[in-house]
């Protein structure tokens with residue numbers, strides 16, 4: 001049996017499937033990834049000199065809220081133009097066909113929900129959410145470009161992006177759902193993530209110790225590749241429709 005055939009067999013027989021996705025699943029929708037070479041070319045010069053770890057932090061926002069907001073506003077513009085690709089659609093189709101499927105995503109682009117998946121946990125938040133730094137008020141805004149940078153809350157307080165930055169905890173309910181999915185799934189699909197960001201990356205060893213079969217889909221080796229049963233070198237937009245059309 002080839003690795004592809006074995007993966008299809010595991011997925012067909014799985015009582016429940018969990019999926020951990022990263023920026024790579026949205027690359028074919030035109031959203032640059034953070035760390036892989038394929039994403040670099042799409043970045044305009046302004047962002048080439050920054051690493052995500054330098055802008056996606058409370059300290060960066062405190063130091064220069066306008067710069068951080070310009071980065072998010074640029075990304076919001078990209079996300080607003082992005083459509084779910086064949087990889088997102090294959091996962092939505094699987095849930096529509098009644099399979100027990102939980103998606104845990106590190107992405108803040110909302111494309112899994114847009115594709116039609118309902119059981120989706122955005123452990124790093126959403127690029128469409130804003131949160132007041134004074135009163136904590138949270139609201140959804142799809143407005144791009146933002147009329148004012150930085151945007152203000154109705155209370156007058158400055159708003160921040162409603163995402164989880166480095167050094168911030170993952171929202172409790174989302175993390176509980178993510179860990180539960182990793183511990184109870186028969187198969188964990190790890191799609192388009194370099195698996196360097198914690199605690200998302202810990203879901204792979206958690207699922208492994210709970211006895212799940214683990215299938216990785218990526219263009220290159222990752223920090224999780226040595227923990228998975230099969231690591232398929234393929235684009236998510238090709239591999240997912242091929243694996244899930246049972």
Ligand code: BV8
Nearest residue numbers: 022023024033034035036106166167169192193194198236
């Ligand atoms: C926390 C939201 C504690 C914002 C993001 C030292 C060692 C280990 C850990 C740490 C450490 N120092 C600090 C830490 C902890 C830190 C961390 O992990 N740092 C890393 C950099 C080492 N983590 C944290 O700070 C987390 N919080 O630990 O808090 C705590 C607890 C309680 C109370 C208080 C505090 C918070 C982490 C969340 C950070 N926020 N994003 C935003 O998006 O702007 S992380 C950011 O990276 C994105 O969310 C992104 O999704 C995520 C992970 O990256 P990937 O998704 O994997 O993307 P990447 O570009 O890296 O890889 C893409 C992959 O796709 C590549 O492999 C590529 O080959 C592949 N690919 C490309 N095209 C395709 C493809 N695959 C398939 N098909 C294709 N077509």
Ligand code: ZN
Nearest residue numbers: 132135153155
């Ligand atoms: Zn407020």
